Amino acid sequence: MSRRSSYGYSSYRSGSYGGYGGYRRNRRGGGKTKAVIITALIIIILAAAAFGACVYFGVFSKEKDEKENSTAESTQVSSEESKTESSVPAEKSEKPAESKPQQSSAPAKELKGEFDGNVFIYDKQGYEIFYGTDDSAKNYTDVVSSIKNSLGKDIKVYNMIVPTHGYYSLPDNYKKQGNDEKANVTAAYKSYGDNVAAIDVFNALEQHKDEYIYFKTDNNWTGLGAYYGYTEFCKAAGVTPVDIKSLSSGQINKFLGSLYVATKTDQNPKGNKILLSNPDTVKYYKMPGSYTCTLLENGKSKPEEVPLIATFAEDSNAYSAFIWGNNPYMHIKTSLKTGRKLCIIKDSYGSAFAPFTVANFDEIYIVDPTFYEGNVLDYIKKNKYTDVLVLSSIMNANTQIRIDEIKTILR
Numbered sequence: 001m002s003r004r005s006s007y008g009y010s011s012y013r014s015g016s017y018g019g020y021g022g023y024r025r026n027r028r029g030g031g032k033t034k035a036v037i038i039t040a041l042i043i044i045i046l047a048a049a050a051f052g053a054c055v056y057f058g059v060f061s062k063e064k065d066e067k068e069n070s071t072a073e074s075t076q077v078s079s080e081e082s083k084t085e086s087s088v089p090a091e092k093s094e095k096p097a098e099s100k101p102q103q104s105s106a107p108a109k110e111l112k113g114e115f116d117g118n119v120f121i122y123d124k125q126g127y128e129i130f131y132g133t134d135d136s137a138k139n140y141t142d143v144v145s146s147i148k149n150s151l152g153k154d155i156k157v158y159n160m161i162v163p164t165h166g167y168y169s170l171p172d173n174y175k176k177q178g179n180d181e182k183a184n185v186t187a188a189y190k191s192y193g194d195n196v197a198a199i200d201v202f203n204a205l206e207q208h209k210d211e212y213i214y215f216k217t218d219n220n221w222t223g224l225g226a227y228y229g230y231t232e233f234c235k236a237a238g239v240t241p242v243d244i245k246s247l248s249s250g251q252i253n254k255f256l257g258s259l260y261v262a263t264k265t266d267q268n269p270k271g272n273k274i275l276l277s278n279p280d281t282v283k284y285y286k287m288p289g290s291y292t293c294t295l296l297e298n299g300k301s302k303p304e305e306v307p308l309i310a311t312f313a314e315d316s317n318a319y320s321a322f323i324w325g326n327n328p329y330m331h332i333k334t335s336l337k338t339g340r341k342l343c344i345i346k347d348s349y350g351s352a353f354a355p356f357t358v359a360n361f362d363e364i365y366i367v368d369p370t371f372y373e374g375n376v377l378d379y380i381k382k383n384k385y386t387d388v389l390v391l392s393s394i395m396n397a398n399t400q401i402r403i404d405e406i407k408t409i410l411r
Contacts, residue, residue: 111123113170113174116263116272117262117263117265118262119259119262119263119272120166120170120174120177121272121274121275122169122170122171122174123169124216124274124275124277124278125165125169125216125217125275125278126216126217126218126219126259126260126262126263126272126275127164127165127166127169127170127259128164128165128166128219128259128395129166129177129178130164130166130167130178130179130181130184130394130395130398131178131179131398132179132181132184132394132395132397132398132399133179133184133398134184134187134188136398136399136400137184137185137187137188137397137398138187138188138191139400139403140188140392140397140398140403141159141188141189141191141192141196142191143403143406143407143410144157144159144192144196144390145191145192145195145196146410147345147377147388147390147410148195148196149195150377150410151377151380151381151388154386155380155385155386155387155388156197156237156386156387156388157195157196157197157387157388157389157390158196158197158198158199158233158236158237158387158388158389158390159189159192159196159197159198159199159389159390159391160199160201160229160232160233160389160390160391160392161185161188161189161392161393161394161397162201162221162229162349162391162392162393162394163181163182163185163201163202163205163394164181164219164393164394164395165214165215165219165221166178167181167182167202168205168206168209168213168214169209169214181394182202184394184398185200185202185394185397188397197236199229199232199233199236200232201228201229201232204228204229204231204232205225205228205229207228208224208225208228211224212224212225213225213228215255215257215259215280215319216275216278216279216280217255217256217257217258217259217260217275217278217279217280218255218257218258218259218260218280218319219257219258219259219348219393219395220257220258220319220348220349220351220352220393221349221352222280222282222283222352223282223283223284223285223322223352224244224283225352226349226352226353226356227244227285227356229353230353230356230357233353233357233389234360237360237387239338239340239360239361240360241356241359241360242287242356242359242360244285246288247285247286247287247288248285248286249283249284249285249286250283250284250286250309250311251281251282251283251284252281252282252284252311252313252314252318252321253279253281254279254281254315255279255280255281255282255315255316255318255319256271256275256276256279256280256315256316257280257316257318257319258316258319259275260272260275260276260316261316263275280318282313282318282319282321284309284311284321284322284355285355285356286309287308287355287356287358287359288359289334289335289336289358289359290334290335291308291332291333291334291335291358292305292332292333293305293306293307293308293323293330293331293332294306294330294331294332294333295323295324295327295329295330295331296327296328296329296330297324297327297328298326298327298328298371303329303331306324308323308332308355308358309321309322309323309355310323310324310325313325319348319351319352320351322351322352322354322355323351323354323355323366325348325351326347326348326351326368326370326371327368327371328367328368328371328372328373329365329366329367329368329372330354330364330365330366331363331364331365331366332358332363332364332365332366333362333363334358334361334362334363334364336360336361336362337362338360338361338362339362339386340360340361340362340386340387341361341362341363341364341365341383341384341385341386341387342357342360342361342363342364342365342385342386342387342388342389343364343365343366343367343376343379343380343385343387343388343389344357344364344365344366344367344388344389344391345367345369345376345388345389345390345391345406345409346366346367346368346390346391346392347368347370347391347392347393347396347402348393349391349392349393350366350368350391353391354366361387363383363385365379365380365383365385367409369402369405369406369408369409370402370405372409373409374409375409375410375411376409376410377409377410390406
């Protein structure tokens with residue numbers, strides 16, 4: 001839903017001056033009388049100027065003398081005080097003098113941001129600017145509420161809306177180009193009441209905002225950012241999160257993501273140079289335990305068994321390492337015996353999130369409304385799922401096209 005802002009330009013009303021902006025010269029009359037008058041005026045002006053100069057230099061000289069006298073007196077007093085202090089016994093002068101803070105020789109340089117197409121570039125990173133409203137968020141929460149109403153009281157429904165990177169990393173003056181993300185999500189969650197379990201990840205991510213929780217060249221959160229969101233989901237679902245420190249990991253280097261690609265045009269085939277010089281690393285986590293993953297990949301008619309992580313992903317598709325990216329569905333069966341099954345209705349943010357849930361549920365059914373065909377509610381009921389999580393970025397939660405895509409899998 002990003003749109004380019006007119007940031008950097010302010011509108012103002014230009015002032016207009018009455019008359020001619022000065023004085024109008026009277027062209028009538030002239031004669032000797034006028035010449036005499038003009039001569040007299042010139043003499044008066046010159047005399048006044050001379051008098052003013054005398055007064056000015058007289059005062060200036062007086063002030064200079066007073067200043068010099070004052071300085072001399074001050075020097076004498078200072079000298080006397082110095083003599084007095086030097087006569088104080090050594091034991092009384094051992095108290096260290098308070099150190100004065102050193103002043104920087106130059107003020108810190110203020111970083112500037114600018115748009116490249118729809119991508120806002122600041123501090124060598126790309127950002128989305130949020131323009132959603134309470135009305136657009138309500139359209140989204142109405143759809144989530146309809147999921148709960150259709151599934152009934154025995155199936156728990158959760159909703160997680162994830163803020164953008166800019167909420168944590170952009171200065172206020174740049175965030176104000178768009179709308180308030182926290183207020184938008186707060187208003188959205190209020191509409192649920194006890195109907196849907198709303199998961200607030202703002203504070204959890206705030207506590208880790210100095211860590212690598214969002215990509216610099218992509219619109220998504222990293223695997224680490226997704227993990228912090230996952231721990232909040234676990235609290236709401238009443239399950240114990242896997243300890244990320246216990247997991248082994250792998251990584252894909254030189255990732256230039258969606259925000260970099262969005263700056264790539266016919267006129268600029270190599271994309272934004274700032275983002276190009278600041279690539280990301282995709283770090284994925286290897287989940288322990290016994291499980292199988294069945295994937296229906298885009299363009300294929302039959303699902304296939306695949307590993308949970310597509311370690312071969314590379315370049316601008318490296319984020320697709322997480323559950324193979326955005327496809328109609330992935331179905332995961334674990335060896336756990338918890339009695340609980342989780343369906344995740346997701347956008348791209350759910351891709352990095354989903355692998356962690358392997359540690360908590362017997363089955364996980366991961367659906368992307370953009371590609372899924374069929375009624376997911378029928379599948380959930382038929383296969384006796386106990387939990388449903390609708391996970392969206394705040395951008396998609398306020399985008400009508402995305403909301404309409406969710407509707408298509410509900411009927």
